[in-house]
Amino acid sequence: MAGHTDGAITVEHHGHIAHVVLDRPKKLNAMTVAMDHQMNDLVHALNNDANVRVILLSGAGDRAFSAGSDITDLDEYGDNWSYRNRFDARTDYARAMWLNRKPVVAAIHGYCIGGGLEMACASDIRIATPEASFGAGEIKWGWHGGSGQTQLLTHLIGPGYASRLLLTGDRIDGAEALRIGLVQQIVPFSDLIDTAMAVALTIAGMSPIAVEKTKSMVRLAQNAPLDVALLAENDSFAYLMMTEDAAEGRAAFAEKRPPVFKGR
The missing domain is CATH 3.90.226.10 (2-enoyl-CoA Hydratase; Chain A, domain 1)
Incomplete structure (x- = not known):
């Protein structure tokens, strides 16, 4: 230090x-x-x-x-x-x-x-x-x-x-x-x-977008009714699946290599 x-x-x-x-x-x-x-x-x-x-x-x-x-x-x-x-x-x-x-x-x-x-x-x-x-x-x-x-x-x-x-x-x-x-x-x-x-x-090492969204979902679970939070989770999931990081994750899985996430 x-x-x-x-x-x-x-x-x-x-x-x-x-x-x-x-x-x-x-x-x-x-x-x-x-x-x-x-x-x-x-x-x-x-x-x-x-x-x-x-x-x-x-x-x-x-x-x-x-x-x-x-x-x-x-x-x-x-x-x-x-x-x-x-x-x-x-x-x-x-x-x-x-x-x-x-x-x-x-x-x-x-x-x-x-x-x-x-x-x-x-x-x-x-x-x-x-x-x-x-x-x-x-x-x-x-x-x-x-x-x-x-x-x-x-x-x-x-x-x-x-x-x-x-x-x-x-x-x-x-x-x-x-x-x-x-x-x-x-x-x-x-x-x-x-x-x-x-x-x-x-x-x-994870996708920074997925990490921040996951943190927000945990926060939501502490504050919102379950039915509302489940709907919000699904919307968040759908958004994340369309990111470049998610595409990179799928490619890395198929190619059996570590993903390289860029936060996009």
Whole structure:
């Protein structure tokens, strides 16, 4: 990694993968308002970069994925009406993560709490270490998370497990997160980035059109009635079958060779 710039977000490009690093290790990668703006600008840029097909998200250092928002920086958001409108003001990092069109693979070690948990929930695939610590502790201070914490977490693990975390503020480790379906794989810290990168590389080798459409179909399954979603899936499938990538996939299958997808 290029040198740390403690208090920023750094990006490394590996072929079609953008490795986004929450780079504030001395503060457990807690997010500031300045980092909010940077994340929103970054997501906009990545969504419109045809060379980027997958995003790998991780935290710098060996103590945290992210401890969420830096509470000492919250006054920078302005009054309560401004804070309520932070989505439109592009000052919400977890919302920005949710707006990624490209798949996001989160590599999680150490603290993943508050807004860090929201970023993890907004990701598509979560790989963690046994030492990962997941928590929604806002209830202890008189509020709940406001950038998807109550909603995305409930969609991911169901109302019972979500309520247990949201209403008690208790933390769970990587093994428990795997058991309840919050994460998809547990690996040692030494293997975390390599494992997440391998998943990202697999996805990056697929047709980028098919990947983005598949992500949108999974999102639709979380939000639409089944009959409506099935119709939308069929329309999406019909569209994909007419792409150049689909033709390349059929040719590669017939010729017994790996396909070379171009995103057309």
